[in-house]
Amino acid sequence: MRSTFSAVFTIFVTLSVCAASPFTKRAVTLPPLNGKFDYQIGGPYTPAADVAVVTRDNSASPVSGKYNICYINAFQTQPDAASFWQSSANAGLLLHKSDGSLFEDADWPGEYFLDTRTDSNRQAIATILNGWIDTCHSKGFDAIEPDNLDTFSRSTNLLTAADNLALAKLFTDHAHSLGLAVAQKNTGGELGASGKSTAGFDFAVAEECQQFEECDSYTDVYGNNMLEIEYTDNGISAWNAACKARGSAISVIYRDRDVVPSSSKAYHYQEC
Known part of the structure; x- marks a missing residue:
C-alpha cells in the first residue's frame, strides 16, 4: 500500500555502530497533533507556510521550521541501489525463493525483499539502516519513516511478522538513542498493538487506511498520533469519508x- 516514488536513493557507506550494542533511549518529540502534513517522498518542494509536518526521502534535506520525517526503505531495496545490495558483501541479505531467484516485489519491479529470517541477517541489515538513520539525524530530521514493514505478508510465508518486528526493534532502538521518533508505516491491520509494544514505534503513518477500512487499527494503538494519506487513483469518496x-x-x-x-502537472494535494 505504499506510494510509488523515484527519488534518488543515496548509499551511505559510513555505517553506524553495531546494531547489537545497547542503546539508551532519549526523549523523542512526536509530530504535532493534527499538524498539517505534506508528503514529499517523490521529490522535495517548498511546502505551504501553514504546513507543520513534512516527510522527505533520506537523500533530501529537512525544511527549516517544520517537523521533519526522514523516509527510508527499510525492508526492501530501491531499484537504483541494486549494485549495493547485490554486491558480494550484501547479497546474502536478500530474500531468495526456493528456486534461488531473488524475491522481487510483484508491484514494484527492481525492488527486492530483505531477508529478516536470521539474527545475523537482521544485525547486518540494521547496521546499514542505522547508518542511514545517522545521516537523517545529522541533517536535522526529527523522525524516521521506515517503509515496507509488511513484506512478511507479501512473501508467500517466507518471512514472518516476528522477524520483521525484530529488525524494526534494532533500528528503532538506534533511532531512539539519537532522539528520533519512529513511525509505524502501514501494516496496522496485521500487527495490531505489536508494532508499538514489540518494535517500539511512536506514531503511525497510514496510507489508504480508509480505502482498506483499517484506520481504527492505527487509532486504537496510537490515538491521534497518526498521519493519513489517501490517493487520487482510488477516487475522492475514500478521502471525503476519511475527512468526515x-x-x-x-x-x-x-x-x-x-x-x-x-512543479509536476500530475501533482495533487488537498488536506481536510
Whole structure:
C-alpha cells in the first residue's frame, strides 16, 4: 500500500555502530497533533507556510521550521541501489525463493525483499539502516519513516511478522538513542498493538487506511498520533469519508499516487 516514488536513493557507506550494542533511549518529540502534513517522498518542494509536518526521502534535506520525517526503505531495496545490495558483501541479505531467484516485489519491479529470517541477517541489515538513520539525524530530521514493514505478508510465508518486528526493534532502538521518533508505516491491520509494544514505534503513518477500512487499527494503538494519506487513483469518496471520520483530529491528505513535486502537472494535494 505504499506510494510509488523515484527519488534518488543515496548509499551511505559510513555505517553506524553495531546494531547489537545497547542503546539508551532519549526523549523523542512526536509530530504535532493534527499538524498539517505534506508528503514529499517523490521529490522535495517548498511546502505551504501553514504546513507543520513534512516527510522527505533520506537523500533530501529537512525544511527549516517544520517537523521533519526522514523516509527510508527499510525492508526492501530501491531499484537504483541494486549494485549495493547485490554486491558480494550484501547479497546474502536478500530474500531468495526456493528456486534461488531473488524475491522481487510483484508491484514494484527492481525492488527486492530483505531477508529478516536470521539474527545475523537482521544485525547486518540494521547496521546499514542505522547508518542511514545517522545521516537523517545529522541533517536535522526529527523522525524516521521506515517503509515496507509488511513484506512478511507479501512473501508467500517466507518471512514472518516476528522477524520483521525484530529488525524494526534494532533500528528503532538506534533511532531512539539519537532522539528520533519512529513511525509505524502501514501494516496496522496485521500487527495490531505489536508494532508499538514489540518494535517500539511512536506514531503511525497510514496510507489508504480508509480505502482498506483499517484506520481504527492505527487509532486504537496510537490515538491521534497518526498521519493519513489517501490517493487520487482510488477516487475522492475514500478521502471525503476519511475527512468526515478523522479530519478534525488528525491531518488527512489527498495526494497523487506518485507524490510528485508541486512543479509536476500530475501533482495533487488537498488536506481536510
